[in-house]
Amino acid sequence: MRIVIIGAGPAGVSVAETVRKHDPQAELVMLSAEPYPPYSPPAMIDHFVNGSASHLWRDPDWPVQIGLAYRSGVEVTAIEPDAQRIRLRDGSPLAYDRLVIATGSRLYAPLEGADLPGIYNFKSLSAAEALIQRVKRGEAHTAVIVGAGFIGVEIALLLRALGVSVIQIEMLDQVMANMLDADTAIHALAQMQARGIDVRLNTRASAFVGHERATGVRLASGEILDADILIAATGVKPNLGPLEGSGIAHRWGITVDDHLRTNAPDILAAGDVVAAPDRLTGETYVHAIFPNAMEQGRVAGLNLVGIDTVYAGAERMNSLKHLGLPIMAVGLKEGDEVLQTRRNGHLRTIYLQDNRLVGFQLVGEIRAAGVLHALMIQGQDVRPLKSRLLDPNFGQGMMTWSAIAPGA
Ligand SMILES: Cc1cc2nc3c(=O)[nH]c(=O)nc-3n(C[C@H](O)[C@H](O)[C@H](O)COP(=O)(O)OP(=O)(O)OC[C@H]3O[C@@H](n4cnc5c(N)ncnc54)[C@H](O)[C@@H]3O)c2cc1C
Structure with a gap:
């Protein structure tokens, strides 16, 4: 076969x-x-x-x-x-x-001028190579990135690490809105700003502009931002x-x-x-x-191969490694009950719906993520555990429901 x-x-x-x-x-x-081994x-x-x-x-x-x-x-x-x-x-x-x-x-870039030569993206190794080689050849010192989803944020962090001055435009009022809740996003934004990324929220790009090559981004306000490199990080298709x-x-x-x-x-x-x-x-x-x-x-x-297997469904799950502060976002970011704790710059938020854990976001301290994820997947009633769910030591070393909540 x-x-x-x-x-x-x-x-x-x-x-x-x-x-x-x-x-x-x-x-x-x-x-x-692509001309590469699997990556x-x-x-x-x-x-x-x-x-x-x-x-x-x-x-x-x-x-x-x-x-x-x-x-x-x-x-x-x-x-x-x-x-x-x-x-x-x-x-x-x-x-x-x-x-x-x-x-x-x-890349999905539903933006006027998005097909002009000179617009980069980071969606594949071929596309990323073209962008980074230009930076490494010393041809690019400034960048405008349209979009602050997680790929856009990763590019911004990478370019800063390579010494490029970065403006990042985001039409929404927070970064990584698909992935992070508003409170967690504030921590991510602070880390980005601390790295010197000029993040402009509530700012809509209306077009890439230029004649033979893209030279700038026009904002809805009419302002044009010019840069050596223009990057579309507006979504995927x-x-x-x-x-x-x-x-x-x-x-x-x-x-x-x-x-x-x-x-x-x-x-x-x-x-x-x-x-x-x-x-x-x-x-x-x-x-x-x-x-x-x-x-x-x-x-x-x-x-x-004939082993009959049903797909259990997709999950929302992401972690950010390059921010300098660990962040993990799993499941939904809303529910009928929200548990939250802030300590020493760390933030833990847990979303419950009908007493079941449906999502969590951890900032700075990601211990217990495995156990919280297991509870979410099992869909168990967590009422007996509510007072302990926010503790980073919760369920340490115990991965099964019966170990966490014997008799529940
Ligand atoms: C910069 C970046 C950072 C990311 N970070 C994270 C992260 O931290 N955590 C996370 O969970 N996810 C992350 N992702 C998303 C993750 O990479 C994707 O979900 C994952 O790669 C999807 O795998 P895939 O095999 O479906 O597709 P892809 O990885 O896109 O692979 C598609 C393959 O199909 C080939 N192909 C496409 N069209 C054709 C064609 N017509 N003929 C032949 N070959 C074709 C391509 O060459 C490629 O080999 C990131 C993505 C990017 C771009």
């Missing part, structure tokens, strides 16, 4: 490793449009700051180790489910018995290019069932390209984070 995986990000790697673990015989082929985007920052190779979170000979034919720099342009084959950029066909679409996501004309159902992301199967026979999908239900709310969305990509890859891989 030939399994073809389109994409060499975390989702694709997870599919391949899961299949190989359970099926030593399957023929595995992985294609990536992990979250580790790109460390790579550019200190030369770490941790973004290549597998050995260079990983494809050989797991017995996979890896083809980099190969773009898939079409999927032809009726013929069970895909089509590559050079027009050549490649047949499959099973196909996994793990094409991830790319699933890579659906090869789906055109395939009949594979999608809206914002690919539509899948609870086994991550698409509507086309023998085609599954995993990672940032998929719209999947949220584990807590059931709401279907694309939640583009590493743990969801890895878990979806695992579930798709199991189903490919």
Whole structure:
């Protein structure tokens, strides 16, 4: 059986490793449009700051180790489910018995002038290389970043670490609004400002401007901010290019069932390209984070080898490593009851709904995150534990519900 995986990000790697673990015989082929070995985007920052190779979170000979034919720099342009084959950029066909679409996501910049040359992003290693090489060649000393979501914030921190003067524009009244609640975001903002990042909240960019190349950003106020480098960090969008004309159902992301199967026979999908239900709310969305990509890859891989596995749903979960202050945000950031404590510059906030833990945000001190997460996933009534939930030592060394709340 030939399994073809389109994409060499975390989702694709997870599919391949899961299949190989359970099926030593399957023929595995992985294609990536980029000219690199499989890499992990979250580790790109460390790579550019200190030369770490941790973004290549597998050995260079990983494809050989797991017995996979890896083809980099190969773009898939079409999927032809009726013929069970895909089509590559050079027009050549490649047949499959099973196909996994793990094409991830790319920059989404719904802004006038966003297609001008000279606008950078950090959504892929190829895009990031182009940006950082310019900085390292000494050609860029000032930057304007549009967007202060978590990717935008990571870029701002990286550029500051490389000595670039950074203005960051955010149309909302806080940074990382998808991920952080307002109180936690204040701590993140303070860290960014302490690094010298000029963050401008409540400031809307209306266009990138320039003639042959982008030279500035025009704000809704009419003011134009010029800079050596202009960066769009305005969001991400699933890579659906090869789906055109395939009949594979999608809206914002690919539509899948609870086994991550698409509507086309023998085609599954995993990672940032998929719209999947949220584990807590059931709401279907694309939640583009590493743990969801890895878990979806695992579930798709199991189903490919005939181990019937239901996907439990996507999670909201993120941690910020480069701020100089650990921050972790998990689950929802609202509920019918909020528990909060502030101590020594640390902040812990827990969200409950109907006496069940539905989310938490930890600033400065992230102990007990594992136990809080376990409680959230189990969906247990936490009334007997409420007085202890905010304690960083809560449940230390105990990971099971019965150990935390015996008899509950
Ligand atoms: C700078 C940055 C920092 C991040 N930090 C975090 C973090 O701290 N925590 C976290 O949880 N998440 C983080 N993320 C998000 C995380 O990286 C993604 O959720 C994850 O990479 C998704 O994995 P994926 O395999 O679905 O897609 P991707 O990693 O996007 O990989 C997609 C793959 O598909 C290939 N591809 C696309 N189209 C084609 C085509 N037509 N033909 C062939 N190949 C194709 C690409 O070349 C690539 O190999 C970060 C992302 C970025 C960009």
